[in-house]
Amino acid sequence: MTGWTRQDIPRARSAVTEPVAAGMEAFAQSWASAIIGTSYVPMTKAEVVEHLRGLTELLVEALLADTFRTSAAHEVGIRLVEAHFTGTETLDRTVQLMGDELLSELGRDGEPHLRSRIAALQGSLSAGYAQSLRERTLDEQEAIREAVLDARDHAEAALRASEARFRAVFAEAAIGMGISDTDGNILEVNQSLQDMLGYPASELRQRNLRSLMHPADAESVWGYYEQLLHGERDHFRVEKRFNRRDGQAVWTHLTISLVRDDDGQPAYQVAMVEDVTDRHLLQNRLRYQALHDPLTTLPNRALFLERLSKAFDGAAGTRIGLCYLDLDGFKVINDSLGHDIGDQLLVAVANRLDESVAGDGRLVARMGGDEFVILIEGSTGTQSIVDIADRVLDSLTAPVRIDGHELSVSASIGLVEREINGTTSADLMRDSDITLYWAKADGKSRWALYDPERNAREVARFTLSATMPAALERDEFYVDYQPLVRLEDSKVLGVEALVRWQHPEFGRLAPDRFIELAEETGLIVPLGRWVLRSACQQARRWMDEFGDATPFVSVNLAVRQSRDPALVNDVKSILEEFALPPHLLQLELTESAIMGTADEPLEALRQLSGMGVRIAIDDFGTGYSNLAYLKHLPVHELKIAGSFMEGMRAADGADPVDSKIVSTLVSLAHALGLTVTAEGVETPSQAERLRKIGCDAGQGWLFARPGPPHQIEVLF
Amino acid sequence: MERPEIDLRSASVARIFDYYLGGAHNFAVDRVLADAAAKLMPELPRMMQLHRRFLARAMRYLVEQGVTQFLDLGSGLPTAGGSAELARRLDPSSRVVLVDNDPAVIAHGTHMLDSANTAVVLGDICEPDLVLGHPETRRLLDFDQPVGLLLVGVLDFVGDVALPQVIARYRDAAAPGSHIVLTNFSVEGGLEDYQRTEQLYRDNTTIDFHPRSAAEVTELLAGFDLAEPGVVDISLWRPEAVEDLDEHPERSAAYVAVGRKP
Ligand SMILES: C[S@@+](CC[C@H](N)C(=O)[O-])C[C@H]1O[C@@H](n2cnc3c(N)ncnc32)[C@H](O)[C@@H]1O
Numbered sequence: 001m002t003g004w005t006r007q008d009i010p011r012a013r014s015a016v017t018e019p020v021a022a023g024m025e026a027f028a029q030s031w032a033s034a035i036i037g038t039s040y041v042p043m044t045k046a047e048v049v050e051h052l053r054g055l056t057e058l059l060v061e062a063l064l065a066d067t068f069r070t071s072a073a074h075e076v077g078i079r080l081v082e083a084h085f086t087g088t089e090t091l092d093r094t095v096q097l098m099g100d101e102l103l104s105e106l107g108r109d110g111e112p113h114l115r116s117r118i119a120a121l122q123g124s125l126s127a128g129y130a131q132s133l134r135e136r137t138l139d140e141q142e143a144i145r146e147a148v149l150d151a152r153d154h155a156e157a158a159l160r161a162s163e164a165r166f167r168a169v170f171a172e173a174a175i176g177m178g179i180s181d182t183d184g185n186i187l188e189v190n191q192s193l194q195d196m197l198g199y200p201a202s203e204l205r206q207r208n209l210r211s212l213m214h215p216a217d218a219e220s221v222w223g224y225y226e227q228l229l230h231g232e233r234d235h236f237r238v239e240k241r242f243n244r245r246d247g248q249a250v251w252t253h254l255t256i257s258l259v260r261d262d263d264g265q266p267a268y269q270v271a272m273v274e275d276v277t278d279r280h281l282l283q284n285r286l287r288y289q290a291l292h293d294p295l296t297t298l299p300n301r302a303l304f305l306e307r308l309s310k311a312f313d314g315a316a317g318t319r320i321g322l323c324y325l326d327l328d329g330f331k332v333i334n335d336s337l338g339h340d341i342g343d344q345l346l347v348a349v350a351n352r353l354d355e356s357v358a359g360d361g362r363l364v365a366r367m368g369g370d371e372f373v374i375l376i377e378g379s380t381g382t383q384s385i386v387d388i389a390d391r392v393l394d395s396l397t398a399p400v401r402i403d404g405h406e407l408s409v410s411a412s413i414g415l416v417e418r419e420i421n422g423t424t425s426a427d428l429m430r431d432s433d434i435t436l437y438w439a440k441a442d443g444k445s446r447w448a449l450y451d452p453e454r455n456a457r458e459v460a461r462f463t464l465s466a467t468m469p470a471a472l473e474r475d476e477f478y479v480d481y482q483p484l485v486r487l488e489d490s491k492v493l494g495v496e497a498l499v500r501w502q503h504p505e506f507g508r509l510a511p512d513r514f515i516e517l518a519e520e521t522g523l524i525v526p527l528g529r530w531v532l533r534s535a536c537q538q539a540r541r542w543m544d545e546f547g548d549a550t551p552f553v554s555v556n557l558a559v560r561q562s563r564d565p566a567l568v569n570d571v572k573s574i575l576e577e578f579a580l581p582p583h584l585l586q587l588e589l590t591e592s593a594i595m596g597t598a599d600e601p602l603e604a605l606r607q608l609s610g611m612g613v614r615i616a617i618d619d620f621g622t623g624y625s626n627l628a629y630l631k632h633l634p635v636h637e638l639k640i641a642g643s644f645m646e647g648m649r650a651a652d653g654a655d656p657v658d659s660k661i662v663s664t665l666v667s668l669a670h671a672l673g674l675t676v677t678a679e680g681v682e683t684p685s686q687a688e689r690l691r692k693i694g695c696d697a698g699q700g701w702l703f704a705r706p707g708p709p710h711q712i713e714v715l716f
Numbered sequence: 717m718e719r720p721e722i723d724l725r726s727a728s729v730a731r732i733f734d735y736y737l738g739g740a741h742n743f744a745v746d747r748v749l750a751d752a753a754a755k756l757m758p759e760l761p762r763m764m765q766l767h768r769r770f771l772a773r774a775m776r777y778l779v780e781q782g783v784t785q786f787l788d789l790g791s792g793l794p795t796a797g798g799s800a801e802l803a804r805r806l807d808p809s810s811r812v813v814l815v816d817n818d819p820a821v822i823a824h825g826t827h828m829l830d831s832a833n834t835a836v837v838l839g840d841i842c843e844p845d846l847v848l849g850h851p852e853t854r855r856l857l858d859f860d861q862p863v864g865l866l867l868v869g870v871l872d873f874v875g876d877v878a879l880p881q882v883i884a885r886y887r888d889a890a891a892p893g894s895h896i897v898l899t900n901f902s903v904e905g906g907l908e909d910y911q912r913t914e915q916l917y918r919d920n921t922t923i924d925f926h927p928r929s930a931a932e933v934t935e936l937l938a939g940f941d942l943a944e945p946g947v948v949d950i951s952l953w954r955p956e957a958v959e960d961l962d963e964h965p966e967r968s969a970a971y972v973a974v975g976r977k978p
Contacts, residue, residue, distance in 0.1 A: 042797030
């Protein structure tokens with residue numbers, strides 16, 4: 001259409017005379033000069049001149065033709081445009097040149113009819129030019145418009161396709177998506193998000209993102225959002241809870257991104273919301289399982305310890321209380337009725353505990369087995385947890401019915417209550433454990449309150465028993481002696497060996513501080529053997545010095561010792577070691593050690609007695625005192641407990657009951673052929689009374705306090 | 717490549733160029749802007765014609781050097797005297813690929829050009845790999861044979877890229893004996909006018925105007941042996957007629973050069 005095509009201009013058929021030819025050439029040349037540059041023509045000047053030559057010929061032919069027709073000029077106008085002579089000045093100059101120069105160049109200046117023909121040709125050329133230019137312009141306009149529209153359609157189609165794709169992605173995405181403006185007003189939401197939140201799009205579109213704030217949101221969520229609003233952050237990802245329209249909670253991973261326009265200004269916010277509720281619930285369930293006891297559903301040890309350590313984050317001065325609880329005799333129930341019933345009992349107890357103490361700041365947890373613990377955060381003092389312990393004990397008084405069994409349960413509780421500063425969770429746990437033990441030891445079905453002094457004592461006891469074996473090796477023990485004096489003439493018949501401990505830390509310790517401990521630990525056996533040996537050695541020394549006046553040594557035999565199978569041999573070898581006559585050794589046993597015993601120890605006593613060793617019953621009258629039994633025992637002496645001396649203290653008006661008992665004991669003993677020594681004799685009147693009753697000997701401060709051998713032997 | 721807006725309401729370089737050349741492939745927006753620019757720089761329409769004349773001379777030179785395939789980068793509308801038509805006139809067997817980033821230019825070209833030896837490619841000349849790798853480019857041009865790289869009236873609108881590297885990429889892809897034909901408005905000539913023109917363009921359109929110095933233009937031609945007379949004013953490159961001459965060639969309104977890859 002607009003392509004420039006080179007066309008051969010048909011040459012005029014008529015014979016052109018020389019002067020006319022020259023004139024045409026001259027005209028074509030000036031024509032070219034006049035219009036070149038009026039518009040861009042993709043031709044060289046020579047080509048332009050060539051082109052215009054043809055057009056000049058057409059014009060001249062028409063001008064000079066016999067029959068005048070203007071159509072050739074019309075054609076010339078068209079061909080100018082075709083050659084891309086489209087400038088506004090092209091026609092102007094052409095028309096002007098035709099009028100000014102054509103006739104004169106042809107040498108026909110003076111011919112009026114030619115002048116009027118020129119005018120006609122000018123008109124026709126102008127019309128042809130104008131018509132052609134108009135057509136060309138319309139063509140080109142049409143072409144470019146079509147091109148632009150095409151291109152736009154194309155681009156729009158591409159855009160539509162890609163928009164459609166995005167629409168589809170947005171609409172169909174399984175992840176919830178929403179778009180809001182820079183103020184957070186929601187503009188678009190996809191189906192997933194509607195489903196997730198339970199709101200229709202129409203409703204969500206009337207809301208602002210901020211209205212989806214949830215009280216459980218971490219502060220950071222909205223902090224990040226503010227930064228996003230201010231363009232300081234381009235996106236963030238958080239965990240967030242939403243409330244569904246039906247009130248249910250949805251847990252999500254939320255990503256909000258800022259979309260900027262071409263100038264970098266915030267334009268939209270895009271939210272992507274992934275529903276992780278299931279995962280969250282599963283995690284919660286797993287966490288719940290990890291932190292709760294499956295049987296009772298109470299918090300377990302792990303959760304308790306977590307809460308306990310958190311409780312220490314409180315302000316200074318905050319108090320904390322712990323009830324450590326253990327069922328009494330649970331093992332018996334378990335063993336006799338079976339685990340099933342045992343488990344049901346635990347569940348019932350757990351429920352009662354929970355009901356009786358549950359509340360703010362109180363956590364009831366099962367520590368394992370039949371142990372429970374109650375944590376009281378922010379307690380207000382000892383009384384507050386004592387109250388709780390009472391309530392717990394109360395709640396357990398009613399029997400528990402399980403499978404037709406009426407089970408009575410009770411519990412022992414250790415209580416600790418103190419300020420959080422200066423203590424640790426480990427301290428609390430240990431102290432409550434100790435205290436629980438006290439409650440058990442004190443008789444069960446009760447609470448015990450942690451008592452630092454009692455604890456110190458126990459710690460000391462523990463320290464003693466722990467250091468005793470080493471003390472024995474290091475010779476920290478020694479023996480004091482106290483005489484047994486014949487009431488008749490004050491002659492020293494025997495001396496009781498009393499062991500002492502010179503403790504490096506606690507100083508001189510009397511037997512009551514450590515004998516019981518030694519019995520518990522079993523150390524009494526070696527210790528007793530050591531005392532026995534020391535006493536025998538001492539007796540041997542006295543024998544060497546005092547001959548026949550030597551008193552016997554009386555050595556205490558602990559229950560455990562009396563049952564020691566090696567006892568007889570030990571005694572025998574010690575006597576032999578010091579060549580000590582057996583009658584210079586007396587062994588003192590408590591009533592209970594002798595009475596309640598089985599045959600073997602008795603047999604041992606018989607053997608000892610048979611060897612000539614004296615056997616005495618210590619502290620007689622305080623225990624079982626089966627007098628009838630006495631006659632079957634290989635016993636030589638009774639030692640009457642010091643407690644009977646109380647009533648015989650005063651000179652007159654003495655307690656007739658005590659006197660009567662003592663007198664009965666004495667006559668009974670004598671009837672059995674036993675001698676009697678009264679312990680704890682402190683006053684002369686007591687001694688006198690005892691003498692009158694017929695008691696053989698006395699022991700006590702009146703005669704001498706226990707002391708080292710050199711202080712005692714002066715009395716022999 | 718950023719997809720340029722197809723918008724009848726904004727002017728286009730290609731249509732303004734057509735208007736200056738006397739064509740009617742333009743709209744009122746183009747003409748208003750073109751007239752305004754021409755008021756600031758009355759020689760603009762003539763400059764455009766000089767560009768076309770230079771293109772014609774340069775292409776004839778290339779054909780004389782044996783180059784018959786052309787990659788016209790920033791071709792504009794394929795109207796009268798465009799590279800496609802010139803090539804056909806110079807050697808009917810020659811092949812031309814027109815590249816432009818104006819979708820309307822491409823649409824127009826698709827309508828106008830029916831020759832099997834011509835193709836239009838929508839693309840940004842600053843992405844040589846996409847242009848060179850385009851199936852149409854591959855189909856028409858044989859890169860084992862010399863190619864004419866035409867960069868006429870286009871670099872004036874390309875800035876903010878590492879242009880020397882872009883051109884080097886085309887150069888490297890071309891066979892020895894290939895030629896480059898390049899024009900760029902000059903910063904030296906009528907600087908103030910250009911700045912005003914630049915401002916005009918910027919105020920009215922998204923058209924960026926980047927005139928360059930002789931040194932910058934020379935830098936773009938690295939790796940090419942320059943044909944005589946080197947980097948010169950547009951009217952001084954082998955002029956053949958008075959019409960080829962600028963009225964003030966000493967002003968160096970635009971630089972041109974033709975180079976050969978050795
Ligand atoms: C002045 S015009 C056409 C010039 C043409 N080469 C001539 O000499 O007739 C410039 C053309 O370059 C195009 N153009 C501008 N920047 C371009 C780019 N980065 N990539 C491709 N074409 C571009 C414009 O769309 C416009 O059509």
